[in-house]
Amino acid sequence: MPQFFRIDDPDDPRIAAYRDVRERDLVGRDRQFMAEGEVVLNVLVASARHRMASALIVDKRLERLKPLLTDLPDEIPIYGASQAVMDRIAGFPMHRGILAIGECTDPPSAEALLEGLGPRALVVLLVGIANHDNMGGIFRNAAAFGADAVLLDATCCDPLYRKAIRVSVGASLMVPFARLATGQDPVALLDRCGFETLSLSPAGATPLAGLARAPRVAALFGTEGPGLPAELLTRTRTIAIPMAGGFDSLNVATTSGIVLHHLACVAQEA
Amino acid sequence: MPQFFRIDDPDDPRIAAYRDVRERDLVGRDRQFMAEGEVVLNVLVASARHRMASALIVDKRLERLKPLLTDLPDEIPIYGASQAVMDRIAGFPMHRGILAIGECTDPPSAEALLEGLGPRALVVLLVGIANHDNMGGIFRNAAAFGADAVLLDATCCDPLYRKAIRVSVGASLMVPFARLATGQDPVALLDRCGFETLSLSPAGATPLAGLARAPRVAALFGTEGPGLPAELLTRTRTIAIPMAGGFDSLNVATTSGIVLHHLACVAQEA
Numbered sequence: 001m002p003q004f005f006r007i008d009d010p011d012d013p014r015i016a017a018y019r020d021v022r023e024r025d026l027v028g029r030d031r032q033f034m035a036e037g038e039v040v041l042n043v044l045v046a047s048a049r050h051r052m053a054s055a056l057i058v059d060k061r062l063e064r065l066k067p068l069l070t071d072l073p074d075e076i077p078i079y080g081a082s083q084a085v086m087d088r089i090a091g092f093p094m095h096r097g098i099l100a101i102g103e104c105t106d107p108p109s110a111e112a113l114l115e116g117l118g119p120r121a122l123v124v125l126l127v128g129i130a131n132h133d134n135m136g137g138i139f140r141n142a143a144a145f146g147a148d149a150v151l152l153d154a155t156c157c158d159p160l161y162r163k164a165i166r167v168s169v170g171a172s173l174m175v176p177f178a179r180l181a182t183g184q185d186p187v188a189l190l191d192r193c194g195f196e197t198l199s200l201s202p203a204g205a206t207p208l209a210g211l212a213r214a215p216r217v218a219a220l221f222g223t224e225g226p227g228l229p230a231e232l233l234t235r236t237r238t239i240a241i242p243m244a245g246g247f248d249s250l251n252v253a254t255t256s257g258i259v260l261h262h263l264a265c266v267a268q269e270a
Numbered sequence: 271m272p273q274f275f276r277i278d279d280p281d282d283p284r285i286a287a288y289r290d291v292r293e294r295d296l297v298g299r300d301r302q303f304m305a306e307g308e309v310v311l312n313v314l315v316a317s318a319r320h321r322m323a324s325a326l327i328v329d330k331r332l333e334r335l336k337p338l339l340t341d342l343p344d345e346i347p348i349y350g351a352s353q354a355v356m357d358r359i360a361g362f363p364m365h366r367g368i369l370a371i372g373e374c375t376d377p378p379s380a381e382a383l384l385e386g387l388g389p390r391a392l393v394v395l396l397v398g399i400a401n402h403d404n405m406g407g408i409f410r411n412a413a414a415f416g417a418d419a420v421l422l423d424a425t426c427c428d429p430l431y432r433k434a435i436r437v438s439v440g441a442s443l444m445v446p447f448a449r450l451a452t453g454q455d456p457v458a459l460l461d462r463c464g465f466e467t468l469s470l471s472p473a474g475a476t477p478l479a480g481l482a483r484a485p486r487v488a489a490l491f492g493t494e495g496p497g498l499p500a501e502l503l504t505r506t507r508t509i510a511i512p513m514a515g516g517f518d519s520l521n522v523a524t525t526s527g528i529v530l531h532h533l534a535c536v537a538q539e540a
Contacts, residue, residue: 141524146514169519209536242535244416249439254411254527257520261528265512266479266536 002069002076007056010088015079017101018056020091021162031104033160035173037096042068043170050102050173052076058086058097065098102173104160110178110186113149114193122263123195123218124150125186127228129252130157136167137253138221143171145260150177151186151218187235190218197236199228200255202248204240208262211239219259224252272339272346277326280358285349287371288326290361291432301374303430305443307366312338313440320372320443322346328356328367335368372443374430380448380456383419384463392533393465393488395421395456397498399522405429406437407523408491413441415530420447421456421488457505460488467506469498470525472518474510478532481509489529494522 007015021034032053035044038061044052045068052072056079057065069078086094108116114123124147129135135157142150150159156179158164159172180186190197196214200221220236222228241250241258250258277285291304302323305314308331314322315338322342326349327335339348356364378386384393394417399405405427412420420429426449428434429442450456460467466484470491490506492498511520511528520528 137521137524140519140521143517144513144520171517171519174517207535209531241531243414244534247413247441247444249410249441250414250527251407251410251523253521254407254524257524258528258531261479261511264514265477 001074002072002078003074004062004078004080007079007081007085007089010085014077015056015081015089017054018089018099021094021099022091033102033104033165034162035100035102035170036162036166037098038065040165040170040173041065041098041100043173044100044102045069045072047102047173049105049176051105053101053103054079055098055100056081056086056089057099058083058094061097108176108178110151110180110184110189113151113176113178114189114195117148117216120215121148121195121217122146122260123148123190123216124256124260125153125190125197125218125220126150126156127153127220127222127232128155128226129221129223130155132157132161132164133167134251134253135159135161136164136172137251138256139164139168139171139175141253141257141260142175143168144257145264147175147260147264150175152177152179153186154180154182154184187232198239198259199233199236200241200259201227201233201238202240202243204238206237206239208239208241208259211262213263217263219256219263221252221256221259224249271344272342272348273344274348274350277349277351277355277359280355284347285326285351285359287324288359288369291364291369292361303372303374303435304432305370305372305440306432306436307368308335310435310440310443311335311368311370313443314370314372315339315342317372317443319375319446321375323371323373324349325368325370326351326356326359327369328353328364331367378446378448380421380450380454380459383421383446383448384459384465387418387486390485391418391465391487392416392530393419393421393460393486394526394530395423395460395467395488395490396426397423397490397492397502398425398496399491399493400425400427402427402431402434403437404521404523405431406434406442407521408526409434409438409441409445411523411527411530412445413438414527415534417445417530417534420445422447422449423456424450424452424454457502468509468529469503469506470511470529471497471503471508472510472513474508476507476509478509478511478529481532483533487533489526489533491522491526491529494519
């Protein structure tokens with residue numbers, strides 16, 4: 001049973017970690033992340049990989065959430081506050097009324113993550129995805145279609161940034177991911193682990209529809225504008241999603257949904 | 271050739287329509303809409319259905335955009351302003367530096383829109399989509415996969431709201447749409463026009479993958495939480511997108527991308 005504490009002073013030092021959430025979340029967080037809202041709180045409480053460090057919950061939601069929280073370890077503090085105090089602490093109107101700080105377990109290396117997968121595996125490799133909405137959307141799709149892992153190049157944003165977790169509906173706490181070292185060659189690594197590599201590109205050689213998949217398959221996604229680097233395209237199988245003439249534009253998270261649906265559902269019948 | 275005017279005073283009455291863009295855009299706009307950014311401006315200038323009434327463009331972008339604007343009719347005013355004046359006018363930092371007011375042509379009725387379509391047609395019907403990001407994302411996908419029309423029930427938000435247009439990358443200015451009257455029965459209308467109606471639902475009877483399509487087909491999408499009303503589900507063919515156990519959650523715009531890709535690309539091979 002966790003400990004419940006009442007916070008009446010927005011400057012109370014016990015809730016310093018929740019102060020000015022927006023600014024705090026953009027700087028170094030030292031393996032901590034901020035979970036927001038009831039759906040994400042549920043995922044965090046149930047997580048085997050991450051640990052809840054504390055929570056700050058508005059009064060009107062606290063009673064209803066207590067059953068969810070009672071099995072947490074004793075040492076975890078749960079802070080209750082009025083909406084006005086919570087807004088003052090967070091630095092903006094916190095309508096969701098639920099914040100929790102989580103602590104990451106040690107992230108695996110990309111090699112260790114891939115080596116731990118089974119003979120049939122679906123991996124996502126992201127190159128240069130810097131928008132938290134897109135990152136969250138891609139993780140949500142990865143979870144929905146059972147992707148086993150997400151690899152991020154060094155230029156991708158953090159899937160554990162508050163907004164990315166929220167947009168992912170908690171999926172970035174669920175799908176294992178690893179960040180490649182600067183300069184590390186992801187295609188060489190995927191080749192070595194026996195993955196077919198599929199690069200999504202408007203100019204791809206093979207249309208997605210009808211594509212059969214290898215047992216171990218990795219789908220590569222780049223940014224909406226420049227797309228994947230030519231250097232990666234030449235070393236992988238390029239796949240296109242045919243579009244209507246005159247409007248050749250898909251959001252990258254939507255693209256990932258279309259591709260992962262195909263690889264998870266359609267291709268297994270082939 | 272349009273007329274170019276210099277604006278140095280944020281209170282200049284000539285640019286009153288651009289003042290406090292955020293607030294203005296949420297109230298009645300009387301067949302006008304606000305286009306934002308270069309991509310959307312390009313779509314508006316090229317549009318056969320909508321007409322540009324004026325534009326407000328930051329100095330540093332104006333010279334480069336002049337070639338795009340020179341073919342516009344003489345009476346259209348183009349206002350130039352410094353970034354500081356533009357921010358003051360808009361009421362927030364207008365990084366994109368480009369705003370334009372468009373005027374809608376008379377929207378067709380849903381009946382007229384459907385009757386004008388060919389023997390092979392793809393229609394989207396939206397029920398209760400109130401989020402502008404989702405609305406924009408769905409229109410973007412509708413354009414990408416060549417949907418012929420979008421029908422909106424009376425509770426959907428406006429696809430011509432500034433943010434919806436921006437997220438759609440201009441697609442909500444391209445794909446014809448019509449709003450149903452309050453109480454109008456969309457399924458009866460689609461039936462009468464010979465459309466097969468497919469309702470997307472997590473509990474749908476038929477998996478999407480492998481589904482063959484009728485020549486005239488309509489895909490129905492509801493909100494992420496409650497989904498489509500039971501009354502519509504019972505009168506249509508229900509379709510599911512199978513997902514991984516334990517995470518049964520897709521964004522509605524992503525769902526539309528998966529479904530429209532299937533109906534546009536996959537099913538035409540069946």
